[in-house]
Amino acid sequence: MIKAEPRTILNFLNTYFDVVRDLFEYQQQDGLITKEVFDMICHKHGAQMKSRLREYRVVRSIGSDFEMRDVYFKLMEFLLFEFKPLLPETIEKYKGAISELFMKIRKSEHSDRDILQERIKNLSGQVREFVDLVERNAFRLLAETRDLKSNIDRVQYREKVHKASFWIEYYILPLNRILDVNHSESVTSKLVEVCEYANRKRLDYSDETTRSEYEKLYTQLIQTNQDLLKQSKILTNELIPLLERIRTESLILTGFIEFLRNPYKVETPPLLKGTRTMVYAKDMYFKVREFFEQFQIEAPVIVENSEADFDRWIFDRTLFKEKLAASMPVNDFFGWCFKALKKDFDQIETDKFFAVTGLLFDEELQIDYSKKSERVSIETTTSLLNVPKLKIEPAIKL
């Protein structure tokens, strides 16, 4: 058991990534980390480094030497994308494991439900590992064969053919046999068989939780078969015709293959960058001036007076307020409004009348309602208004 918190270990890996990478590289190269190498790598980080590497189970002792534990080794392989090509024999073992589990699942169809579900989960785990290994191997083989095609070391054609034959014989063709869905003994054809079985069982198995496990397995296998088909296509299109492909060599293609290794770390041909004016650009002042200058040339504007009689009256609130104050107290407010307007106009429109009546809402006024509910009639040009008789006095200030 590791005492340290998971985050502490991740922080350690982050801080001392270079140390772990060095250990990984030696392990990858020599298969183990000799005591001398281990001492040399840890030396500059003090005595605590060794104890931490052991405490976090990054390495374990092999006699006087060390080796990186598998989980860290695989993590580094994944992070650095440096997979070692595996011999297809190593991958083929999954066929045995998958076939065995599949056979037991079929036989134990009506026995213990728990063990059946456990076997389905285990089968799913094996499939996951298998696909992962195939993808990693195909990736590594592609990288190796692109190296051959690129031929940056400018090796002789004969040597290239020798290397290509080696890859084809021991890695590419056997991997193709594993992935060949038309071959009855291939792992892929076995997976297709499992997939068909899982498809039936996810629909007709009596127990619901087991049906759900079959459903998960089926979904996983559908995706797996698609992924394997993709890998198989790469093998057929790109790796098997390797001998034919390395026959030609081109300096340009070498450049492109080298570029495509990591296209974001190589400077590409400089071209003119598209211009986009920012407000802080040097020429912004001139561009803004140009923009505004276009409005400086003013065309003559002719304004024609409309012949239509257009009477636009604006209510002068202050004036009418003064008039009202001078007439205080007013016994009939609405009557007063009408009379006040009548002094200026012969005809009183309703909107003019309502504008003046707005004075009523002045907080400085005190309004008394007639106890007899008396009403008065006001006649505007368009309406006959029946309004209450209101008495207005200045409000008493407290």
Next chain:
Amino acid sequence: MVYPAHHRQIVEELMSGKFLLNNEEHFNSLKENESFYTEFFKVSFDLELIMKPEFSYLLSKDTQENFSRDVSIFIAILSYELDRDGRNFIESFDFNEFTFEEIDNYFLNSSFVDLIESNKTLRDNESRRTLLNGMARRNIIYKTFEDRFTFTQAYKVFIDFAKELALKRIKGEPETQNTEK
């Protein structure tokens, strides 16, 4: 002052990032007045005019130009796939007409799938159309029809880049590295 013929067209097209091609009328005017234009672009905009027998273009000092990177990846993958298909890719660039469908097939079946899917200008048919339209605007390709095109001689900029990179790597020279995108 009397400016060379087609002056405005030359300046506008070059300044918009276009390659001027030797089959265009104003290219001749540019070629005849090469020294004037070299100085003109240098003094006015601090840009370098590159004159090749087949085309001409302007160089920006800013190397963080994504368009150049996207086109480089596009041409690199296409060259690789054409070679894998047994075709001479230089001859294809020089003489063949490509259809968008053909390009899509090459990219769909390419083993550079991770790179293609992670690049937003190459990841699907639509994005590739946009990139190709951008290349057409800059005269790197010539659209013969809505879904067909040929490469113009401007593609050689990217071929020269590949050659230089290969020579550097063969000699083991460290090249200047860009910051990650």
